Amino acid sequence: MEVSLAYGKNGLNVIVPEHTRIVAPNHLELPEDDHELVLQALRNPKGTKPLREMVKSTDRVVIVISDITRPTPNHKLVPWLLEELTHVPIENVTIINGLGTHRDQTREEFIEMLGETIVNTVRIINHHCHEKSELTHLGKSSFGCEVYLNKEYVEADFRIVTGFIEPHFFAGFSGGPKGIMPGIAGIETILTFHNAKMIGHPLATWGVLDKNPLQEMTREVNTFCKPDFLLNVALNGEREITNVFTGELVEAHAIGCAFVKEHAMIKCEKRFDVVITTNAGYPLDQNLYQAVKGMNAAHKIVKQGGTIICAAECIEGMPDHGNFVKILQMRQSPKDLLEMINDPSFHMFDQWEAQRLAMIQEWADVYLYSLLPEESVRTAMLTPSQNIEQTLDDLKAKYGDEMSIAVLPLGPLTIPYVEE
Template sequence: MKQVKLAYGKDHVSIQVPDKAVVIEPRHLPGLSDEKSAVLEALRKPIGTPPLKEMVKSTDTVAIVIADITRPTPSEKLVPWLIEELSHVPKENFVVINGLGSHRPNTKEELIQMLGQEVVDTIRVINHEAFDDNELVHVGCNSYGSNVYLNKTYVEADFRIVTGFIEPHFFAGFSGGPKGINPGIVGIKTIQDFHNAEMIGNPQSTWGVIDGNSVQDAATQNCLMAKPEFMLNVTLNGEKEITNVFAGDVIEAHRVGCAFVKEHAMFAVEKPFDIVITTNSGYPLDQNLYQTVKGMSAGAQVVKEGGSIISVSECVDGLPSHGNFGPILKMRSTPQELLDMINDPAFSMFDQWEAQKLAMIQLQADCYLYSLLDEQTVADCMINHVENIEQTLKQLMDKYGPDVTIGILPLGPLVIPYVAQ
């Protein structure tokens, strides 16, 4: 037996697993020795644009878009460094827009955690309002027939910067880049179109795929309708340290970053496993079950049909309590019935995309969850509740027999596992 540490909340849980279990992790990259210097260097020698400082006039209003608290983007570092690099711009000319998508607004205390006390005290910071038409402006219609509504404050700014971090994404291929804008600061109608059942169900809408991925294409089209003049994205290791910096043009620099992530986050296995144990890479991504679907999806890439996935995710924020994810899961009694409902063109409800992905996983494998959620809540989601990970693992090993195969993703969706052809 060997011990494996699984990311869980702000710490980890340790379990004993058989020696033959395959541990699937991204190649560890050390954090940069001087993160600030690396970021400033990228701002001064960007990809596809002039240096940032040369692009911004002292009279410009500058909008900086950040990711919300469910993402580990180190905004508390990036935003102050951006403002420092643009020191010729008065602080009253800046606005930081928290890219919530359809998530709940973040509290002042959370914004301080995300940005630091000084930024919150000296810079205008606003939560994006996807549900308030008065805070949105129509900027066009994409090739999929979707009307695109964007944050009005962002559109009206003289200079627009989008920040974020790049990691594998379970239906957009990769996060970061255009996704900071869409769904980060678009209206709810655009978000629903962007996550419609046909797009989410497309086989190309999956981990590590850019070309032919309709979700990434829609995000790109929507982003370019009010293109940010500059992008600052980073990559992170398992300790949330910055490992590389990509700055400049939102498409060109992002694609370079995606290629870097793909090189370091792909993990091939010879054949799928009977049992996969996965996490959601710990805090902040494992705050709720909605986000936990990402880690489950990572595990689903390498689990056998009829296999089992054990997800280890704290879910301190519930399902969450806001939004439609929980209510949608209660609308039908089986994953297939749920999927049929969502695939009906007459059905449209925000958060359906996460329920759709979960149902697709549940049709492939039995799903188990170790979390802070109570047993009834987990059962209502058609998932098996786990009290003790090792005990559940033992029961499943007995079920699959002496030749059982086990794969483990201690950092969940920070790695893209795949079965080699």
């Protein structure tokens, strides 16, 4: 049968055996008018007054958004927020692009993310986690690090954080407090959040909030300078809004996580020999660093010693910025890489993604179908796939003609699990 995989902007169709298990999110009816749905949520939030009543006309307002590697519909959410804040002069509003450790966005990318009208009328800044002059020190976390957040965020009179909620491969769920921590945190704070002990914790995984150390830390850091209002959405595979969650940070986020868990986490009865996955297409599959999430989703249901085939376009490369490639080149095997990263003396930003990739590779073989040169794929200790159907055919030599196969067409937008 033919299956359509989310790959780049245009998708990828592959032929798989009839007995293949397709694992996709539960279908949700879309709201008739997502604009009205968001406005009503802004006017009827959980745990706070309506947004318009909370903001004074003299307030300096910041709106924190997620960067271009996330499919948050900022081009809708930001204009609709400003619609509720017409009493605030536009020169009083600043949009902060929550990059974490990622690269700056260009003007053209901001237009893609927000629309030209917003880019031409509202002040927008990229967050820089390494620039101490752009950060404010707020104290010390119980997790052992100093807490730094974006200075303009801290000094604002009213703080709004936006985002979308999906299962997250080590924080449990995205959205909520993650928009602030690590979105607009300083590098020292981010490194602790992503250190080897945190990333390797058994409860630092998809769909887990309770006692997940990363979720506990992101919530704690938010208490140092809490956003006044949350606007999060849930999305389907076509990036359409299926629900809206607004109001007090923790309460509204928890409601959103419960909704997403019900619709995006799918139980499987057994593990599979082969799991084909994606990273949900553009913008999530822009580079290999991000594609580790899709591989991690497949890891949840592939047999030990099985095979993961990941289709991720990687139009931006590995990427070229950051330390991901440098870390991968430091050792010759996933086992040795994990040993290096787990050494308490080792600290390098981007180590968390290399750590998770190595953990997956220690469990299963991983093939990658992408635009990356074969040399780059092998640098990451992955096996290139030039044709997914041919790779499947080749794997019959290992698993037999009746090898069990599952497909995650939307990658980490669906999180399968097996109760073991």
